Amino acid sequence: MTRIVIVLSVLIFALALYSNYLSNDTLKFRENTETHLNIVTVANEISSYAKRAEGHLFLYLMNHDSVDRGKFFKRMQSLKVNIDLIKDILKHQEPNYHADELMDFHKKALTYGEKILQQYDADISNGTHFNFTNAKEDINTFHSATSDIRRKAVKMVEQFAGSLKNQQNQTINNLNTGKWLVLLIVIACVGLLVMISIMAKRMSRLSLQLKRFSYVDSLTGIANRRAFEDKLNMEWKRSLREKTNLSLLLIDVDSFKLVNDSRGHHYGDECLINIARALQGCLKRPTDMVARYGGEEFAIILPNTSEAMMVAEQCRKAVTKLPSPFEDGKILSITIGVGDITVTPELDKEMVIEKIDEALYRGKAEGKNKVVLANL
Numbered sequence: 001m002t003r004i005v006i007v008l009s010v011l012i013f014a015l016a017l018y019s020n021y022l023s024n025d026t027l028k029f030r031e032n033t034e035t036h037l038n039i040v041t042v043a044n045e046i047s048s049y050a051k052r053a054e055g056h057l058f059l060y061l062m063n064h065d066s067v068d069r070g071k072f073f074k075r076m077q078s079l080k081v082n083i084d085l086i087k088d089i090l091k092h093q094e095p096n097y098h099a100d101e102l103m104d105f106h107k108k109a110l111t112y113g114e115k116i117l118q119q120y121d122a123d124i125s126n127g128t129h130f131n132f133t134n135a136k137e138d139i140n141t142f143h144s145a146t147s148d149i150r151r152k153a154v155k156m157v158e159q160f161a162g163s164l165k166n167q168q169n170q171t172i173n174n175l176n177t178g179k180w181l182v183l184l185i186v187i188a189c190v191g192l193l194v195m196i197s198i199m200a201k202r203m204s205r206l207s208l209q210l211k212r213f214s215y216v217d218s219l220t221g222i223a224n225r226r227a228f229e230d231k232l233n234m235e236w237k238r239s240l241r242e243k244t245n246l247s248l249l250l251i252d253v254d255s256f257k258l259v260n261d262s263r264g265h266h267y268g269d270e271c272l273i274n275i276a277r278a279l280q281g282c283l284k285r286p287t288d289m290v291a292r293y294g295g296e297e298f299a300i301i302l303p304n305t306s307e308a309m310m311v312a313e314q315c316r317k318a319v320t321k322l323p324s325p326f327e328d329g330k331i332l333s334i335t336i337g338v339g340d341i342t343v344t345p346e347l348d349k350e351m352v353i354e355k356i357d358e359a360l361y362r363g364k365a366e367g368k369n370k371v372v373l374a375n376l
Contacts (some may be wrong), residue, residue, distance in 0.1 A: 005332075019283055036160045042086045043160075046102065047153035047218070049079040052095045053214070054146045054266050057113055061130055066107060069117070076110050079149070079185070086156075102152055109145035112138050150300070154218060161214060190214065217292040220276035228291035228299050232349070234305045239343040247308035248298040250356050251279070251335045254368040256296040259325045271325050271332070272296065278318040282311060312371040320369070333369035335360055339376055352376060 002338070031045035060068035083102045116138050120130045122209040132139070166286060217226035223231070239246040260268040271293075279290045279298055285305075293299040300315070302308050319334045326332070337360030341352055356374045361368035 010284055020130065039086060039089055039160045040157050042082055042089070043153040043156040044077060044218070046082045046086065047150045047157075049075050049082060050146045050149040050153070051266065051269070053079060053109070053113075054143065055270070057116070057142070058264065058266065061116070061132070073115065076106070076113065080106055102149060105145050105148045109142055109149065112142040112145065116142060129137055143266075147265075157218070161187070170234070217276075220273050220292050222276045222280060223289055225291065225294055228293060228301070231289050231291075231301055235301055236343055236349060238303065239341070240345065244261035244304040245306070246304055246341045246343055247302040247311075247337045248341060248353070248356055248367040249308065249315070250293065250297040250314050250353070250360050251300070251334050252341075252360055252364070253296040253298075253319075254333045254335055254364070255330075262327065263325055267325060268296075271322075274322050275319055275332075275334070278311075279315050282314045308338050308340055308370060311372060312338050316369065316371055329370075335361065335368050336371045337361075337374055338371060339374045341376060 053072055056068045056072040056075060059065065060072060080103075083106055085098075087099040087103065116135055119135050119138070123130045130192055164311045190220050214232075215223060217224040235246055238244070253272070256268065256271075276290070276292065276298065280299065283290060283300070285301050291301075299310070302311060305311070316334055316336060322329050322332050324330060324332050335355040336357070339349070339352055339359070341357040355376055359372040359374035363372040366372075
């Protein structure tokens with residue numbers, strides 16, 4: 001009897017130590033999660049303010065609206081505030097991800113932005129139009145600095161989201177290692193079981209937040225390539241299982257390189273955002289998905305529909321109604337390859353995508369601004 005009491009006492013003592021370990025481990029994960037999500041949020045704000053500041057500067061140079069000039073300085077000030085904030089957060093991190101570089105880029109962007117505005121004021125005071133050619137070097141340097149800010153911010157988002165995912169996996173592995181002890185904890189301490197249940201729910205919510213970050217295109221706000229591939233895999237299996245058809249649209253923006261070359265990448269980004277919204281507006285069912293496939297390419301998945309060509313034509317027309325970025329009056333347009341797929345066990349998914357892509361480029365060769373059905 002005494003031996004049983006001693007064994008039980010040792011077990012309960014071991015469980016108490018292990019429960020304390022679990023509490024510290026999950027508490028550390030929660031603290032790191034809040035810090036990392038805060039960094040991700042601020043880094044996204046930094047990227048957004050850099051892009052908007054650049055946009056307002058160029059709008060002012062083109063349209064001479066003093067509102068845009070004022071907004072340029074406000075966005076640069078907001079950018080500095082957020083950079084100071086992320087530097088304060090990161091000073092407790094190891095490594096600190098070189099946050100000082102962001103402030104260097106900001107100072108460079110502000111210096112050359114003010115220099116461009118001084119050149120603008122001088123040209124206007126002399127009764128001439130602003131000479132973009134004379135200011136080309138300063139404009140390129142300014143654009144390079146704002147682009148560096150955005151790239152650095154995006155890199156921070158990727159690094160901290162990945163770091164948080166690794167911590168989550170490590171925490172889950174630690175919990176799995178002690179499953180047998182958790183069973184004994186149910187007998188020894190019901191309260192500890194409740195705590196673990198609460199922490200599991202919190203971790204699940206955080207996992208969903210991380211998944212949402214990794215599945216969204218940072219520029220357009222629609223699904224990204226990874227989300228598209230996961231959705232296509234899921235709908236492919238569903239179509240095979242339920243013997244329903246599946247439609248896939250591959251979309252390419254016509255002459256998009258000319259937009260970037262003639263109007264600048266910031267204008268091209270705005271153009272892609274407008275196209276993404278137009279395509280999203282053509283989808284009526286919650287099961288449909290539009291994703292940014294890469295660069296100026298988009299893709300749409302339409303499960304169990306017989307109206308793929310009609311939806312594709314609606315998308316084509318919707319884009320032609322958007323403001324044209326071309327100075328020669330040419331409309332903005334897209335070319336679409338459409339695949340109506342009957343999924344079978346023998347059908348190769350990559351081959352299907354390749355055939356739809358071939359249909360898209362047939363449309364390009366035939367004059368662009370077309371919807372072409374693939375031969376599957």
